[in-house]
Amino acid sequence: MRVNGKDLEPASRMTVEDLVLSVGHRPDRVAVELNGKIVPRSEYAHIALKEDDSVEIVGFVGGG
């Protein structure tokens, strides 16, 4: 699985929510794209990740 451009081995039956928490983020502070599509926050706990998935996890940072 690719997460923010890096390889990561998904734990078995890992959901989007598990992933977000495992990398240390509050689910309400990030937005997630799974294979190019935005995952609504309400779905995080219901979507299981697969080995060939590509995930982007983004959040706000300071910027002009």
Place this chain on the structure above:
Amino acid sequence: MTDELMIGGKRFNSRFILGSGKFSLEMVRAVMENGGVEIATLAIRRANAGGEENILDHIPKDLTLLPNTSGARNAEEAVRIAMLAKELGCGDMIKIEIIRDSRYLLPDNCETIKATKILAEEGFIVMPYMMPDLSAARSMADAGASAIMPLGAPIGSNKGLLTKDFIKIMIDELDLPVIVDAGIGRPSQACEAMELGCAAVMANTAIATAGNIPMMAKAFKSAIEAGRLAFLSKPGRVLHNGGEASSPLTGFLEDSK
């Protein structure tokens, strides 16, 4: 007298829009409070492992967030970033920033017009950052922009209002708020932009690179307010030759001869 800034149906009392980049998280709140800021821009980036502190924990809750699409090189990427910003759940305002040129960081007006149209149709309050070009600005207005954000000088340069004459043309010709974004380096320049008739000024680097950051935020607040009052007061005329006495020319302490 109420003098509110209206953008996309939202009302603001402050005309100082803060770019939140380059500040330490500890400093951000002080800058916003000292500047009387009601709108601040944020960027969207990959949230890397480690769960570093989030900027949202350091800004006042009632602040209006204006996410930008920095990092986008074309309309498609800008739309993708805007959709992620919306998913982050902080409102529907978006500052479109599309840059292909990494040396001067100048915006691409053509791609910005395209992104403005798509995002306005998606229901965003769209504020495009742009090169001050009247016909491009008109196209952005037609595409549904809620304000136009021409640059004063290259991003982060602190060079001031280099595009002054072109910004004035846009203020005169457009029915939308014109907000100078980028390049403003001194409170005097922010004041000048407001005197010209800009609806607001956006600044970031000018404050972030100051020796005393909270004090500079306060200076910008005062300058922007002063410039706005001056604009509303309709500045007096300029004599191009000679002078005109301000004191009466009669009643001197001298007997007439």
